[in-house]
Amino acid sequence: MEELKFRVQEYEGPLDLILQLIQKHKLDIYDIEISALLEQYMAAIDEWRENQLDIASEFLEMASHLVYIKTVMLLPRHEEEGEDPRKELTGALLEYQACQRAAALLGEKNRGVDRFVRPPEEHEADMTYTLIHRPGELLGAYFGALGRGRRHLPPPKTAFSGIVSRRVVSVASRIAFVLSKLYRRARVNFLGLFEQSDRPEMVATFMAVLELIKDKRVRATPDGKELVMLRSGPVPETTKQEG
Structure with a gap:
């Protein structure tokens, strides 16, 4: 051992x-x-x-x-030797x-603590802002602060103009419009139905054409350029467009 x-x-x-x-x-x-x-x-x-x-x-x-x-x-040894x-x-x-x-x-x-540190010293506070920024940074900060402030304000009336002031066009009124065109002439240019129309009228006109094709009152030519009357019938009364 x-x-x-x-x-x-x-x-x-x-x-x-x-x-x-x-x-x-x-x-x-x-x-x-x-x-x-x-x-x-x-x-x-x-x-x-x-x-x-x-x-x-x-x-x-x-x-x-x-x-x-x-x-x-x-x-x-002697004293002078070395x-x-x-x-x-x-x-x-x-x-x-x-x-x-x-x-x-x-x-x-250092007893009782993890490391040795010196006592804190008092320093006079210097409130001078010495950091230098580029003009683009200052401008971006300004617009950022401005945007945050605007988020707390109520939205302006113009924000609702596109919703409140938009016209409502009924599909029935556009059906009468399309049939009136076809009674004058047996066929009409398809794209001509959308001329001088705003977006609500264009959407309602397209829906009206689909309804007439579904009811087999009109048909589209093979090239899709014209609408042709298939059978006649009473022209629906044009409904008053709601403003």
Whole structure:
């Protein structure tokens, strides 16, 4: 059976571990005692190994870097030979510490909401309309607004003129008209019946011709150009057209 392994989740990285060791043992971050720090750092790694925890490579890399700093500091050197080998580590720790503080501050401000937002600022309202329109757009908007206003008004009287003032022509009156033409002449031109007639008269005349053909009083020639009288009969009285 494969043994269980646990990853280190207590620290986000080697810098996090070093900061906690410095705080725990009250070391000076600006004058780090490398021997004491390396001893505590390696003790933490040995503890993880005893508990069969998986150690990330970055922790081992930092351990080798601490050993290098301790070795350089043990070697005899003159003050003018170079900078303190701990300076780079101190700068990295201070930068990491500042990032931790900024993250904690943002976390406090963002608690309970989905995102971090700054407080609202007051701005003076500018009521100047700055959008530029083409003349055609303005004209279209004007006519559109004018049309919407007119829809709420009652329709003018002229809107009903085509319905109220239109003459009503009866079919019977047009039957008398057609028969009167045929009594004078035995046949008449079909299209001539519709000359000088408005639409109501044309419709009534056409219906009258259909009625006469149905009653077999007239017939149309094969070419459809003329009407021919088939049998005579009393001419119906012309009814008075209703205005």
